[in-house]
Amino acid sequence: MSVFAGPIQELVDELGRLPGIGPKSAQRIAFHILEVPKEEAVRLATAISGVKDRIRLCERCFNVGEAALCAVCSDSRRDSSIVCVVEDPRDIVAVERTREFHGTYHVLGGALNPIEGVGPDQLRVRDLLGRLEPEGVAEVIICTNPNLEGEATAMYLARLLGPLGTKVTRIASGLPVGGDLEYADELTLGRALVGRRQMAT
């Protein structure tokens, strides 16, 4: 049953499909859009269609960008012999923020997850294999999430890449820097203890 006039209900329905937006929020946003000046609403609409028209996936690493190659892949200063494998383009943003990584990326587009119907064929694994030789990749850093599916994906890639002679590494897991030990959750702290390192003395 729709309570609102057609176009409003349509907007509420569309907004309600977005992640993290429930029916109440959808309604609030719809009425907000109804009230703002027309230019503002059009700007939003243009931004939405712009992102679909102008943004595409990088041919090499499947990051998002505006050209055939993304900003990272087209940057000649980046070291193409080290590839950081992530699940999602948003993970690239996270790694980029560290300013510690100067190699290139490869976006898998998810992690192994049979429940969701995701196997190696649904991930960009073949594309990764195809990059190793032409780009002279010496090291693959597996930067998938530290959860069950991410770990399984990491293991899968390691088994796959290992025999090809590429060095495969996995990011470490541990405690947040600058935090207090007492606030660390027991699992993270437990893993940090297991992965402890000898100190230089």
Next chain:
Amino acid sequence: MAPPVITSILSLELESFRNLDSVVLRPSSNGLTVIKGDNGVGKTSLLEAVVYCSTLRSFRGVAKEAVISNGKAQASLHCVLLHGSRTVDVSVDITLSRRDRVQRNGQRVDNGRDLLEVLQTTLFTPDDLELAKGSPSLRRGLLDDVIAAASPRLGAELASLDRILRQRNALLRQLGGRLRTDDMATLNIWDERLAETGEIISTARANLLEALVPLARRAFAALAPGAGTLELFYLPSYKGSLAAALKESRDDDLRRQLTTVGPQRDDVGISAGGLDARSRLSQGRQRCVALALRLASHEYLTAATGVQPVLLLDDAFSELDEKTARSLVNELPTGQALLTTAGSLPPGSEPDLVFSLVDGVIS
């Protein structure tokens, strides 16, 4: 070893909780408090409220709405407890539409763990008879609950195991009985994860069971003196390493599209005086087995965590003869225990406090 921290409930106020309109319970802070009352007066609801204050869930496995009195919008619980020497004030508002509003010492808490930290319970219900009688999943569940309560790390492994199995079974269903070379690598990964996590869980369960045996044996001997020695033994669903067992059962698993070996298929064997508990013990004796298992886990957790949970015994005398009921009262560990009963107390037992629950009033 330092004596355990004793947790006890000083007072529990319930409002619009199940059929209890407004009730205050002030149990004895140490020792046994008995709550007597006819069927349907809300004795179990009192215990349910205690568990809700600890886990924010009903132990009856129903949606939280079910605990709110008919026609009311909200149920409220207010529990003052003593945790060691600290007084902790827990209040929970359960509403129909929103999340529970939970406060600890007046501070809002979002995480159920904040409550478990101050209030843990061991619960015995009449359904526990199924521990002796019912399907293996209940016996595994008992062990897993104790394991998770004693070690957060193993608790996380248990959650992983569950997820790994669901992933592996989903993959087996997708394969539809055939294994192409490409899929082999993926199945290998899940097998590897399952073997690793599964061994951890099987070992943890077998170790726990070994620790429970002397405790359960003593409790059972006190409850059922003529029934012979209680034996508990872990029955794995595979021999040797799980990795090898998975390899061996792979064809079978592919055909049945299900993981047929692993800790999810293990069981606990129980016998008393050489008789299998499930098939050959009387129902009364089966109850004694279930009680002994609960009391043993209670004692084990107290020692393992250094915190003594509150012991809750719902209708624990049902199907027990007078002598056994009396032994149960005498066998209770130190610390606080709440026991409900519809009948009378066994003669010769001396609880610290006895309340009657009549028409929603405790006296």
